[in-house]
Amino acid sequence: MALKVALLGCGVVGSEVVRLVREQSAELAARIGAPVEIGGVAVRRLDRARDTGLDPDLFTTDAIGLVNRPDIDLVVEVIGGIEPARSLILSAIKSGKSVVTANKALLAEDGAAIHAAAREAGVDVYYEASVAGAIPLLRPLRDSLAGDRVNRVLGIVNGTTNYILDRMDSIGSGFAESLDEAQSLGYAEADPTADIEGFDAAAKAAILARLAFHTRVTAADVHREGITEVSAADIASAKDMGCVVKLLAICQRSQGGASVGVRVHPVMLPREHPLATVNGAYNAVFVEAESAGRLMFYGAGAGGEPTASAVLGDLVAVARNKLAGTFVAEGAHDTGLPVHPMGVTTTSYHVALDVADRPGVLARVADVFAENDVSIKNVRQEGSGEDAQLVLVSHRAPDAALAETVRRLHALAEVRSVASVMRVEAFTDENTP
Amino acid sequence: MALKVALLGCGVVGSEVVRLVREQSAELAARIGAPVEIGGVAVRRLDRARDTGLDPDLFTTDAIGLVNRPDIDLVVEVIGGIEPARSLILSAIKSGKSVVTANKALLAEDGAAIHAAAREAGVDVYYEASVAGAIPLLRPLRDSLAGDRVNRVLGIVNGTTNYILDRMDSIGSGFAESLDEAQSLGYAEADPTADIEGFDAAAKAAILARLAFHTRVTAADVHREGITEVSAADIASAKDMGCVVKLLAICQRSQGGASVGVRVHPVMLPREHPLATVNGAYNAVFVEAESAGRLMFYGAGAGGEPTASAVLGDLVAVARNKLAGTFVAEGAHDTGLPVHPMGVTTTSYHVALDVADRPGVLARVADVFAENDVSIKNVRQEGSGEDAQLVLVSHRAPDAALAETVRRLHALAEVRSVASVMRVEAFTDENTP
Numbered sequence: 001m002a003l004k005v006a007l008l009g010c011g012v013v014g015s016e017v018v019r020l021v022r023e024q025s026a027e028l029a030a031r032i033g034a035p036v037e038i039g040g041v042a043v044r045r046l047d048r049a050r051d052t053g054l055d056p057d058l059f060t061t062d063a064i065g066l067v068n069r070p071d072i073d074l075v076v077e078v079i080g081g082i083e084p085a086r087s088l089i090l091s092a093i094k095s096g097k098s099v100v101t102a103n104k105a106l107l108a109e110d111g112a113a114i115h116a117a118a119r120e121a122g123v124d125v126y127y128e129a130s131v132a133g134a135i136p137l138l139r140p141l142r143d144s145l146a147g148d149r150v151n152r153v154l155g156i157v158n159g160t161t162n163y164i165l166d167r168m169d170s171i172g173s174g175f176a177e178s179l180d181e182a183q184s185l186g187y188a189e190a191d192p193t194a195d196i197e198g199f200d201a202a203a204k205a206a207i208l209a210r211l212a213f214h215t216r217v218t219a220a221d222v223h224r225e226g227i228t229e230v231s232a233a234d235i236a237s238a239k240d241m242g243c244v245v246k247l248l249a250i251c252q253r254s255q256g257g258a259s260v261g262v263r264v265h266p267v268m269l270p271r272e273h274p275l276a277t278v279n280g281a282y283n284a285v286f287v288e289a290e291s292a293g294r295l296m297f298y299g300a301g302a303g304g305e306p307t308a309s310a311v312l313g314d315l316v317a318v319a320r321n322k323l324a325g326t327f328v329a330e331g332a333h334d335t336g337l338p339v340h341p342m343g344v345t346t347t348s349y350h351v352a353l354d355v356a357d358r359p360g361v362l363a364r365v366a367d368v369f370a371e372n373d374v375s376i377k378n379v380r381q382e383g384s385g386e387d388a389q390l391v392l393v394s395h396r397a398p399d400a401a402l403a404e405t406v407r408r409l410h411a412l413a414e415v416r417s418v419a420s421v422m423r424v425e426a427f428t429d430e431n432t433p
Numbered sequence: 434m435a436l437k438v439a440l441l442g443c444g445v446v447g448s449e450v451v452r453l454v455r456e457q458s459a460e461l462a463a464r465i466g467a468p469v470e471i472g473g474v475a476v477r478r479l480d481r482a483r484d485t486g487l488d489p490d491l492f493t494t495d496a497i498g499l500v501n502r503p504d505i506d507l508v509v510e511v512i513g514g515i516e517p518a519r520s521l522i523l524s525a526i527k528s529g530k531s532v533v534t535a536n537k538a539l540l541a542e543d544g545a546a547i548h549a550a551a552r553e554a555g556v557d558v559y560y561e562a563s564v565a566g567a568i569p570l571l572r573p574l575r576d577s578l579a580g581d582r583v584n585r586v587l588g589i590v591n592g593t594t595n596y597i598l599d600r601m602d603s604i605g606s607g608f609a610e611s612l613d614e615a616q617s618l619g620y621a622e623a624d625p626t627a628d629i630e631g632f633d634a635a636a637k638a639a640i641l642a643r644l645a646f647h648t649r650v651t652a653a654d655v656h657r658e659g660i661t662e663v664s665a666a667d668i669a670s671a672k673d674m675g676c677v678v679k680l681l682a683i684c685q686r687s688q689g690g691a692s693v694g695v696r697v698h699p700v701m702l703p704r705e706h707p708l709a710t711v712n713g714a715y716n717a718v719f720v721e722a723e724s725a726g727r728l729m730f731y732g733a734g735a736g737g738e739p740t741a742s743a744v745l746g747d748l749v750a751v752a753r754n755k756l757a758g759t760f761v762a763e764g765a766h767d768t769g770l771p772v773h774p775m776g777v778t779t780t781s782y783h784v785a786l787d788v789a790d791r792p793g794v795l796a797r798v799a800d801v802f803a804e805n806d807v808s809i810k811n812v813r814q815e816g817s818g819e820d821a822q823l824v825l826v827s828h829r830a831p832d833a834a835l836a837e838t839v840r841r842l843h844a845l846a847e848v849r850s851v852a853s854v855m856r857v858e859a860f861t862d863e864n865t866p
Contacts, residue, residue: 016724018486019578020581023579024580025583026578028579028580030765031579031580031766033762072839090686121793128577134722134724134725134726134728135725135728136569136573136576136577136728139572139573139576139577140572140573141570143569143572143746143749143750144561144569144572144743144746144747145569145742145746146461146744146745146746146749146750147453147457147460147464147742147744147745147746147748147749148453148457148462148742149457149460157815168499197813206568246453272712274710274711274731277707277710278707279705282727284729289567289742291449291567291738291739291741291742291745292567292568292732292733292738292739292742292743293451293566293567293732293733293736293738293739293742294715294731294732294733294734295567295569295730295731296729296730296731296732297728297729297730297731298707298727298728298729298730299725299726299727299728299729300725300727300728302724303726305637305724305725306724306725306726308724309578309580309581309722309724309725309726310577310725311580311721312579312581312724313577313578313579313580313581314577314831315578315580316576316579316580317576320761321759322760324757324758325757325759326754326757326759327760328753330465332463333463333464346762388645413526
């Protein structure tokens, strides 16, 4: 008996899923232990020509009807967004159907409720494609590191911003120019807000943090800064320090381990760091675990075919579980670790100040750091006279103290302008370059 | 009811497994759905002090007795080598116990028979730790890419040789000197043969090829060349081309897809390739799949704790399967793809020749390439007069034709010496730098 799959959505990813299920049918049947076939495809409008090769009778606009059809065994959701995806997925779960989804927004907002419903119904919800596209990452985090303790996850999880920052670094172009180029190449959408303001990365950070720390994290818990303020001066300053600028999703246990911090912002990263070499629109996620040590997962973060490949990997797993009468009770064991606010997250800052090269300037600047209890890791002066620049890198300190330090520096008479401020990340054990 | 684990071997990895099982017991119980405990530890000699904190009564020299004890549910084998590991694993399987092993030698030699026995008995054999230590790699290859088609796998799977080559590249030291250093730092063993001659990498290549192509590959099928012949001149020549030298395990479908090639040898790899930045004793495996595109998995390839972490990840999976009454029937669907010999594998060669800078030399050299049906991708001459060097990179051609070309070049009167010969790898679609 073939397993019947309901496909919700037939856009870029959905049509690739159909193609792969058809082309790889023998292979899939062998790996699953039973053939799979598309039992129906829910679309918004029937009149759009679907170049899928499927029987047109399989298409319907009645998504909820399709999900509840008794002959449907598994549901693949590639519509995206919160509604109607959430209602459809919850319906599928309630009617005993396992779900494969690529929906990062929904999982970031409502993952806990969806997993709870799945546990109650005894079905799987798999979502490898929701973070870092084709890269097998979520299941390794969940399964292979199950006997380990993850301390930190650093991810380049948005290809658009990585492409833009990479161009700014390699050809020295400005932000606006690089965004234009990314748009004309199709790497950035006409409305690039979700990418460049870090919303997309924040949703993925929430999902990664939940998986890494087994605690409830939603997109709203994620401190988020985009890349629109990253200037050519920041990139140049990073270069001088042997660093590149990357937009990172960072999920980290607090020092005592009693809470977690989850944030998305641009950082300066030493060029020796494995993430520094991730170029173009590629994604990569770097994991620091207690026993496994440093791991990195690298690959295509988006695109119809890579995403569909991740969906198919999940489809094989949930189909196998279905046949075996088992499922993965995700989220059953919540550590309850709270998410702490950005202000108490310990970070390290790089600050470049335009100053007058006069005696006493460094002392005044150092005072401001000291008054905020921030210690300075290194200082370097460049230029001289009226063109002097003071470049400081702090040790780790609470982010609020660093932010206050920068606010005070702005007001200092000796500081003509704050040329660049950016957080610095490295490996946990050697945190500033 | 606790699941009881028999641990075979209690050396560097085994004692870390014990520690992690004890320290993470609550976490493991939550993830598995039942507690796990060490039911017994088989060791060669009881008199060795075991600093594990375990009840000394759990230790035994009767490994086969332990494996067959009816209260044992799962077996973890970290003895290594072919015997007695094979007999113990087959006994465990026959008595219905799932097995977690880190044994690359055994899986490379006899993986097919072990998987067949496991399928017949309805138990799991998991072996994530056997290749690339802590890196979650084998299960993603098996599970997450189950709906995809892998075309090529390139792996840095031996940390010792990667460390040596990295030192040769970064500080310009020779092979012998770098090997000495690796030995004094504990990265290389007193008898380094298994590493530097590529035997260790070849076993891992066989395992990777079997997983990637679903066909039977043993270590004996793997073409193997070590790094003992890599000279400072090779490294320098690679640098001139913007390349690094790496010892790679390469598993590749033939052009038509009707056979596979599996080989281990030093290669020149462009510095832009993600594998080129894998330094020190780290491991990484780069996968090219039809739909997923390019993926890379990076992390610690060896060491007690990383390896134990991989063992624990497997332990959670097989324990969960055991409780669910299911198992993964690995190897059930053999594609039967044959392994083709090295001579028909298409590769690309880099050749540096010391020649006299005289008219006609290039023509004579080019003739030799043409006579063997090898086309030249690019040629560069360095120096002049009696010190001229001709550097050629070929297009892809059968390895036998390239080897014959080099053999003929040695004999050419115009060639004073062949300074460097090495294969070149890049991405499949742009195969020479």
